[in-house]
Amino acid sequence: MMLKQIGEFGFIDKISKGCLIRPDNIIRAIGDDAAAFTVASDQVSLITTDLLVERIHFIRKSISGFDLGHKSLAVNLSDIAAMGGQAREAFVSIGIPLTCPLDYLKAVYDGMKHLAEKFNVNILGGDTTRSEVDLIINVVVYGTAAKNRLLCRDAAEPGDIIFSTGYLGDSKAGLYLILNNLPVDSTEMQALYRAHVLPQPHLREGRFLADQSGIRAAIDVSDGLSSDLGHITEQSAVGATIYATQIPISDSLQTFCAAYGFDPLEYALGGGEDYILLCTAAPQHADEIEQNFQRQFKRPLFRIGKTTADHRLEVVYANGTSRAISPRGWDHFKKN
Amino acid sequence: MMLKQIGEFGFIDKISKGCLIRPDNIIRAIGDDAAAFTVASDQVSLITTDLLVERIHFIRKSISGFDLGHKSLAVNLSDIAAMGGQAREAFVSIGIPLTCPLDYLKAVYDGMKHLAEKFNVNILGGDTTRSEVDLIINVVVYGTAAKNRLLCRDAAEPGDIIFSTGYLGDSKAGLYLILNNLPVDSTEMQALYRAHVLPQPHLREGRFLADQSGIRAAIDVSDGLSSDLGHITEQSAVGATIYATQIPISDSLQTFCAAYGFDPLEYALGGGEDYILLCTAAPQHADEIEQNFQRQFKRPLFRIGKTTADHRLEVVYANGTSRAISPRGWDHFKKN
Numbered sequence: 001m002m003l004k005q006i007g008e009f010g011f012i013d014k015i016s017k018g019c020l021i022r023p024d025n026i027i028r029a030i031g032d033d034a035a036a037f038t039v040a041s042d043q044v045s046l047i048t049t050d051l052l053v054e055r056i057h058f059i060r061k062s063i064s065g066f067d068l069g070h071k072s073l074a075v076n077l078s079d080i081a082a083m084g085g086q087a088r089e090a091f092v093s094i095g096i097p098l099t100c101p102l103d104y105l106k107a108v109y110d111g112m113k114h115l116a117e118k119f120n121v122n123i124l125g126g127d128t129t130r131s132e133v134d135l136i137i138n139v140v141v142y143g144t145a146a147k148n149r150l151l152c153r154d155a156a157e158p159g160d161i162i163f164s165t166g167y168l169g170d171s172k173a174g175l176y177l178i179l180n181n182l183p184v185d186s187t188e189m190q191a192l193y194r195a196h197v198l199p200q201p202h203l204r205e206g207r208f209l210a211d212q213s214g215i216r217a218a219i220d221v222s223d224g225l226s227s228d229l230g231h232i233t234e235q236s237a238v239g240a241t242i243y244a245t246q247i248p249i250s251d252s253l254q255t256f257c258a259a260y261g262f263d264p265l266e267y268a269l270g271g272g273e274d275y276i277l278l279c280t281a282a283p284q285h286a287d288e289i290e291q292n293f294q295r296q297f298k299r300p301l302f303r304i305g306k307t308t309a310d311h312r313l314e315v316v317y318a319n320g321t322s323r324a325i326s327p328r329g330w331d332h333f334k335k336n
Numbered sequence: 337m338m339l340k341q342i343g344e345f346g347f348i349d350k351i352s353k354g355c356l357i358r359p360d361n362i363i364r365a366i367g368d369d370a371a372a373f374t375v376a377s378d379q380v381s382l383i384t385t386d387l388l389v390e391r392i393h394f395i396r397k398s399i400s401g402f403d404l405g406h407k408s409l410a411v412n413l414s415d416i417a418a419m420g421g422q423a424r425e426a427f428v429s430i431g432i433p434l435t436c437p438l439d440y441l442k443a444v445y446d447g448m449k450h451l452a453e454k455f456n457v458n459i460l461g462g463d464t465t466r467s468e469v470d471l472i473i474n475v476v477v478y479g480t481a482a483k484n485r486l487l488c489r490d491a492a493e494p495g496d497i498i499f500s501t502g503y504l505g506d507s508k509a510g511l512y513l514i515l516n517n518l519p520v521d522s523t524e525m526q527a528l529y530r531a532h533v534l535p536q537p538h539l540r541e542g543r544f545l546a547d548q549s550g551i552r553a554a555i556d557v558s559d560g561l562s563s564d565l566g567h568i569t570e571q572s573a574v575g576a577t578i579y580a581t582q583i584p585i586s587d588s589l590q591t592f593c594a595a596y597g598f599d600p601l602e603y604a605l606g607g608g609e610d611y612i613l614l615c616t617a618a619p620q621h622a623d624e625i626e627q628n629f630q631r632q633f634k635r636p637l638f639r640i641g642k643t644t645a646d647h648r649l650e651v652v653y654a655n656g657t658s659r660a661i662s663p664r665g666w667d668h669f670k671k672n
Contacts, residue, residue: 027380031571032489033418033555034384034479041377044363047461048370049476051429055468082369093387093474125383131470132391138429138463138474140385143370153368219369235367 003102008128011102015109019116019123022088026122035124037089043144048079054134062178065104067197069111072137075222077119077201078275080143082220084151084210087203089124090116093138095131108137119203149210151218151279156236158309160216160280163289164302165205167250168225169264170195172271176260188252199275206277208296214285221274226325229278230313236280239312242269242305242325269315269325280307339438344464347438351445355452355459358424362458371460373425379480384415390470398514401440403533405447408473411558413455413537414611416479418556420487420546423539425460426452429474431467444473455539485546487554487615492572494645496552496616499625500638501541503586504561505600506531508607512596524588535611542613544632550621557610562661565614566649572616575648578605578641578661605651605661616643 003011012030020029028036039045052072054060063071073090080087092112096105109123116123121141174196177184184193202220209215217232225242233240249264257264281289286303293301316322339347348366356365364372375381388408390396399407409426416423428448432441445459452459457477510532513520520529538556545551553568561578569576585600593600617625622639629637652658 027486028419028488033415034382034421034477036380036382036419036481036486038483039375039381044372045375045381045478046370046372047425047427047476047478049427049429049461049463049474051431051463051465051472051474053431053465053467053472056431056466079369083364083372085370089383091383091385091476093385095387095389095392095472125385127385127387127474129387129389130392131389134468134470136387136389136431136472138385138387140383140427140476141370142381142383142478145372147374150363150372152364 002098003096003100003105004098006102011105012128014106018113021117022120022122026124029122029124035089035091037124039144042147044147044150046080046083046085046143046145047140048076049138049140050075051136051138053136060135063197065107066111068137069108070115070198072139073112073115074199074201074275076139076141077115077121077203078199078220078222080141081201081203081206082151082218082277083143083145084149084206084218085143085145086207087119087121087141087143089122089142091140092123092126094126095129095136097131097133097135100135119201145210151206151210151215153217153219153232154235156217156232156238156280156307157282158238158307159283160307161283161286161303162229162240162242162305162307163279163281164248164276164304165202166274166276167248167253168221168274168276169253169267169271170250171199171273172267173253173256175273188255191250191252192256196273199273201275202277205297208293209277209279212285212289212292214282214289216280216282218277218279220277222272224270224272225278226269226313227272232278232280233307233311233313236307237311239308239310240305241308242315244315244317246302246304248302248304338434339432339436339441340434342438347441348464350442354449357453358456358458362460365458365460371425371427373460375480378483380483380486382416382419382421382479382481383476384412385474385476386411387472387474389472396471399533401443402447404473405444406451406534408475409448409451410535410537410611412475412477413451413457413539414535414556414558416477417537417539417542418487418554418613419479419481420485420542420554421479421481422543423455423457423477423479425458425478427476428459428462430462431465431472433467433469433471436471455537481546487542487546487551489553489555489568490571492553492568492574492616492643493618494574494643495619496643497619497622497639498565498576498578498641498643499615499617500584500612500640501538502610502612503584503589504557504610504612505589505603505607506586507535507609508603509589509592511609524591527586527588528592532609535609537611538613541633544629545613545615548621548625548628550618550625552616552618554613554615556613558608560606560608561614562605562649563608568614568616569643569647569649572643573647575644575646576641577644578651580651580653582638582640584638584640
């Protein structure tokens with residue numbers, strides 16, 4: 001069935017079901033001129049937004065509607081996670097070409113709703129319109145954080161320990177598998193594929209970190225470790241040394257790189273869309289934070305390096321040699 | 337100059353200037369994972385979003401960057417106005433084709449900033465990315481309203497007086513001039529052109545109305561009087577009678593219709609994008625509201641009809657005859 005058979009309002013009726021899963025504090029959901037809700041007075045409001053455009057961010061034939069919906073929301077939830085926040089309300093603008101089947105669109109919303117439910121997020125509004133050729137999805141997420149617990153990019157100090165909440169480079173490997181139509185038949189390749197198409201935002205990890213003593217700066221890895229760490233060092237006016245042997249590389253990525261002849265370290269440094277968190281912590285609190293994280297999540301918080309007083313970003317190898325890494329990764333308008 | 341010469345981050349640096357005009361309550365503006373701000377505890381939070389896609393909502397060759405920027409923000413401010421709210425923070429996602437000149441994009445932001453400044457709104461964040469062919473602009477506006485002063489669509493009661501805060505149909509006439517390359521050389525035609533390309537959101541009018549005793553429902557006219565009034569009647573489970581002789585038609589629209597052979601009433605009923613407000617009020621308060629409005633804004637609040645106990649929407653003509661009007665106007669996916 002195509003959209004023109006049920007029309008804009010028929011479509012909105014169809015996708016509105018299951019959008020309001022946490023009605024507390026909600027005064028108006030989908031259906032009025034704006035959504036309306038109340039916020040507890042001790043909370044800071046957070047807003048983030050991401051635009052996904054067909055042929056730039058995704059190829060419709062290569063991603064299921066469900067996965068696309070998941071990803072559109074996940075990238076925004078990850079930004080709230082990086083502030084140490086609780087995601088609360090999502091708003092979805094969608095520009096739909098007439099060639100896009102209704103089933104695909106329904107799956108997009110199913111993917112969003114499934115992830116929204118996992119993190120107790122309402123889909124509270126949006127805009128539904130046409131697009132001439134490309135499917136367009138813009139998601140906005142509103143979240144809250146405790147007033148004194150906000151994680152920002154500019155709060156690192158020289159000598160901080162740099163942590164990563166998860167493996168790096170898996171998503172880039174997953175993308176390589178997809179773009180090259182390679183088999184996704186082993187557990188390892190499936191893990192990489194899922195890391196790319198169904199990234200899990202580290203909202204719980206972000207809130208946990210925000211509650212720890214000694215945590216300073218944080219960011220989520222969307223453009224790649226070197227690029228995103230570069231945002232922290234630039235905005236905090238510090239440098240950073242990353243230890244090659246300490247960068248968390250999954251067994252799946254090792255297997256992938258062995259099979260296809262790549263360097264796992266390059267994938268970990270330059271791969272984007274991991275949606276794990278990088279954070280820095282005062283050195284005297286680092287051990288405690290690491291232990292608390294392990295106890296809470298039953299997996300390690302990876303200690304990957306430290307911030308420095310100069311403004312350089314470098315990676316140090318096992319043999320003691322080092323190399324500068326470029327702080328700026330993906331740029332949508334320059335050749336990357 | 338084209339965007340690829342300065343890159344994504346060069347562009348963000350360029351357009352970020354002049355975005356933060358009201359720093360009070362702002363903890364994080366452009367540059368972190370999410371914007372962060374505080375909200376007074378007696379306020380309700382409002383969020384609205386609108387997506388504008390090239391070739392669907394605008395033709396790039398026919399609209400200046402400034403006017404496009406103005407309009408993208410204005411349509412969202414109008415939604416906050418319709419809730420009786422104060423607009424506070426705007427977030428701009430933009431998908432840019434490589435063919436779009438930097439000057440045009442800069443003008444888009446100039447148009448937004450000019451309007452934002454007029455209403456004391458910060459541009460607090462967004463997303464900048466590429467698009468394959470069409471320019472895409474999604475704007476989100478965050479606003480606040482006093483807890484007991486929210487104007488909603490479902491609050492009309494039978495017997496309410498229906499008001500309009502401005503003239504109807506001018507924007508549609510302006511669009512006709514543009515689409516048919518007709519001369520915009522007289523004061524009247526310029527007024528119609530401006531009504532279409534530079535609509536002025538009725539934020540002050542919305543807040544004023546929200547403060548009046550007896551005001552019940554409200555909506556802004558984006559799809560057209562009959563369509564938007566239809567949202568109020570449908571959601572409030574009432575009907576409405578509109579008096580043809582009382583519908584506010586500007587002298588400019590009269591001149592236009594006389595020149596091109598159109599019926600002004602049809603333009604007023606079916607024309608969209610007026611971005612004035614419709615509201616309903618308890619009849620015993622109607623006179624006082626009307627007088628207060630005139631005193632505040634030095635122009636009339638137009639009394640155009642009343643709500644009824646049945647579910648019909650009708651227009652009554654000077655000669656006493658009446659005709660049902662369809663409650664649903666513009667549908668993006670059906671033939672309109």
